[in-house]
Every structure is written in structure tokens, then in C-alpha cells.
Amino acid sequence: MQISDANFIKQMKKGNPDALEYVVDQYAGLVKGVVVNTLKAYKDYYLVEECISDVFIGAYTNIKHFKGDKDDFGKWLCTIAKFKAVDKQREWHRMPIFTELDEGVSYVESAEASVMKQETTDQLLNKLSNLKAVDRKIFIMKYFLEMSNQEIAEKLNLSKAAVDNRLYRGKKVLNKKALGGLFYGKFI
Amino acid sequence: MGNLYKIFNDLKLDDPLQEQTISESEVKRIKHHVFNQLPDKQNNNKLYLVALITTLVIASNIIFALINPTVARNIPIVGDMFSWFSSDDIELMGDRADYLTAIDLTDSSNGITVTVTDALYDGERISVAYDIRTDRDLGEYLYVDFLEVEGNKELISSYPSFVRKVADNQYTGLETVELAIEDPADSIQVWVRGQEISWSKQVEDDKRDVKEQETIEGNWSIAFNLDLIDNEKIEINQQVVNDEFIDIQFNDMILTPISSYFSFSHAIHLARLREQLDFHDFYVNYQIIDDLGNIYYPNHHQEGHVYANTTVTMPVFAEDIEYIEVKPILHISYYEENWDYSWDELELESFRIYHR
Structure with a gap:
């Protein structure tokens, strides 16, 4: 065919x-x-x-x-x-680091991003299953697609403040369930 | 939570994306990687066919010759690669038929009768010989993916079936699976079962170009136990290469009346390699020659990358040799410019294995 x-x-x-x-x-x-x-x-x-x-x-x-x-x-x-x-x-x-990045490369990441990357995708996904569907989408866009809060807001027809708020509340929910870990705190 | 890929339907990125130019060689490597990584049942042996065709032809020639002695002389011998199996050698293999187990079990469905005539289990691989009768013409070659073994997780790779037409509405050929078993059981449960048989109307030299694939559905199921042929496993567990870029350990070898298997594991020193060149890929092969000058052409099956296990499969060695000399070769591809790359070979120090 x-x-x-x-x-x-x-x-x-x-x-x-x-x-x-x-x-x-x-x-x-x-x-x-x-x-x-x-x-x-x-x-x-x-x-x-x-x-x-x-x-x-x-x-x-x-x-x-x-x-x-x-x-x-x-x-x-x-x-x-x-x-x-x-x-x-x-x-x-x-993974163990075998070599250093070139000095000339502009690559700066936050402590949050660095720590986030230490968790496996499965671990993160399991945690998100405790969230409502829309919050789950926001977290996926934030942490799995590395979109900014503004981009997420535009994608979901929400205000940026609403996205900020949902991320904040989502982290609190995860924390209450003792699942917050890296999502919690001042990371976002 | 719902499947992530389902959620991606709602999150589709629609930002203007920068498409990058991609070379033919890149696409080729990506395809090779993709089709080798697909779960066995989803890989219908297309690109895989190319990678394994040499092994397949050797193996099918042997079995084909054994089960069809009358047509053995007509089997094409492909270049130097298969000089080990010259027509004289095939004739000399006659006594190896002793190691085949006659099965002769049949199942029919949708006008297709599948018979498992013989099978062979040597601890590393299981090969099943088919005789397939059809009520219609299905072209020159059939592709069947029927072979399952006990536990199935132990199956590390399946060779594409190579079933060819030998007469009108009659096909004969072979399907082989490799097993990942350190200590092979004396007997193993084998299932030959499937819901479809495929064929290509037009078979070309390069199988990747075949586009017209037809499928006939049915339900075929045959089960049997297969005993391990005589074998001798010799534990080695010695480091044989200690190089700047790679360490190689010789784990063990298994000798059977029809084949020899060597098992190696290697560790690449990535940091040192990166200091030398901008590499893209690498793999290790082994050249084998005996003291009488016979060159062996082993098949390699490498699992892993930086840390890998490699099984090297060969025919039996000549009996009157004193030793074989094994030379590992590290093949490295490295980037030049604009994603183009070249391959280079690094010959490592050879070592000898003495015949007892």
C-alpha cells in the first residue's frame, strides 16, 4: 500500500x-x-x-x-x-557528568529547574495524578514542556495571574498530601 | 492520570517552529535506531531485515539445506562474506541434521496450512523451520512473526523470518529468536502462533524500498517443548582489553556441535573519548582468525552502548587448530561539520584463546 x-x-x-x-x-x-x-x-x-x-x-x-x-x-x-x-x-x-559545558555557552538554569530534573518523569507524573485536570495540564506545560506562565495562560485562555495562582494552589495540594517535594515552596 | 500522549492532543504546540535541515544520513541513522528500538511485535522486520540479513541468510541456508537437500545446490552463496559456507561445506553439514528436532505439527486457517517441520535450541537461539502450503499465490517471500518462547521477556531479539517459495503454493523457511538466558534450561516451551502472514508483491534488492505489503489474517497456533542440544559453557571472566578508551571483559563461551558463542562486555571511557574527538556513535566488533590462517566471520549482537554486552556467534572452529586470535576493533563515528560524520576504526590489542 x-x-x-x-x-x-x-x-x-x-x-x-x-x-x-x-x-x-x-x-x-x-x-x-x-x-x-x-x-x-x-x-x-x-x-x-x-x-x-x-x-x-x-x-x-x-x-x-x-x-x-x-x-x-x-x-x-x-x-x-x-x-x-x-x-x-x-x-x-x-547521569554522572563526563564533561563540562563550554564556557561560551549561555546556559543558566534555576535551582528549581536543576533539582526538578533529578526526579524521573514517572515520579513527577505520579504526583500530578492528585491534581484536577486543568491544573494537571498547567503543571505538564510548566514542567514537561518548559512553557512560561504567560505562554500557559495564553494557551489555556486564562490570565497569567490565574496560572500563577493555580500553580501555587496545586503545589499546596501536593504538599498536603505529602507529595509536594520539589513542586512545593518558592520554586515557581 | 490520563495518558500523557492523550493530554498532548490538547496541548499541541502551535508556536512557529524552526524546521531544521536534516541530511539523508541523519534520517537513515534515525530510522535505523527507531526500527531497532520498536517492541518486537510492532517491528515487522523491515529495516531490521537489513541489519540482520547476513545472519539470516547464513542460518536459513544451513537449515534450508538440511531440510531440503534436493535444492541445497541451488542456494545462492553471497560473495566472500559467506565463503565459510561454500557448497562443499553445506554438503559436509549433513551430520548436523542430527541436532534438529523433528516437530511435524500443523495448524490450518484461512486456506493457509503452517507446519513446523524441525526446530533447534542451542541455549542462545531457537530456530524453527516452516513448511507453509497456501491455496493461493502469495509472492516469492513470506514474513511470519510467530515464534514465542517461555516467559517471552527472555527473548532479546527476533530475526526476521525468511520463508521463500519452493514450489507453487508451497513455502519453506526459518524463523529464529535469540534468548537472553545466562543458564539455559534443558528444555523450553515454544509457541508458534500468530494472526497474520505478510508478503510483498514485489521484492527488491533493498528491502527498505518495498512498499506494497499484503497481509492475510488467520489464526495459527502450535505449541511444543524443545530440548537443548549438547553444549559446553566455559566461564572465563577475565579482562582482555584495558585501553585508554575501552575496557573489555571476556565473560564466557558456549560451544555446541554447530556453533560457538563468545560473550563480551565493554565499558567505554566517555570522558577520555570526548577529549579526543566530537564523537557521535561507536560500537565494537571482533575479528577472529585461527593459527592455521582460517578467517571467521562472526555475527555480532550488541546490547547497550557505553556499557554493553556483545554476543559473538560463529560456526564451530576447525578441530586441528591450536588457538584462535581475537582482535577487538572499536568503530567510532565522529562529527566533522554540519552534522556530517565519518567512521574510523581503532584496532585494539588482540588476545588468544587456546584450543584444548
């Missing part, structure tokens, strides 16, 4: 690897853009390519959760790419 724009999503859902190959051909440049943008400070091409591969594997193995058309698929894939790249950062921060 010839894979095309018209049928690749359907064929992906049927588990046709030809469709996956087609998606890699069509979207590799786009995914690379997202991944490199997040991981460029590491200057590790292997890390970047590994992350790009993880994006396509993630998309293929979770395609049943995708809803929408071709345009939606590109955005969904980019969201996965951002998530995987942030996740890769988190993974990297838990």
Missing part, C-alpha cells in the same frame, strides 16, 4: 511500519528543530539524534491516543518532541 498524506495516520494506527517510515521522512526536520532548540546547550549530537528517535518511537507506540488530522499530527509530534527533549535533559542531569 502506498503511504501518503491522506492515509499515514490511519496506517500508523494499524501498526504499519511503512507509515512510521513515511512520518520520519516527512517530519524529521521539524522534530529536529524542536529537539535541537531544547538540547543545543549540550552540544551532543548523539543525544539529539537519540531524542529524535525517541520522539518517533513515542508517537508510533502511542498513536492510538492521537486525535485529529494531518495538521494536528504535526503539532502533536512537536509536543512530544518538546516533552522528550525536556525528559532527556532530566535524564541527563541524573
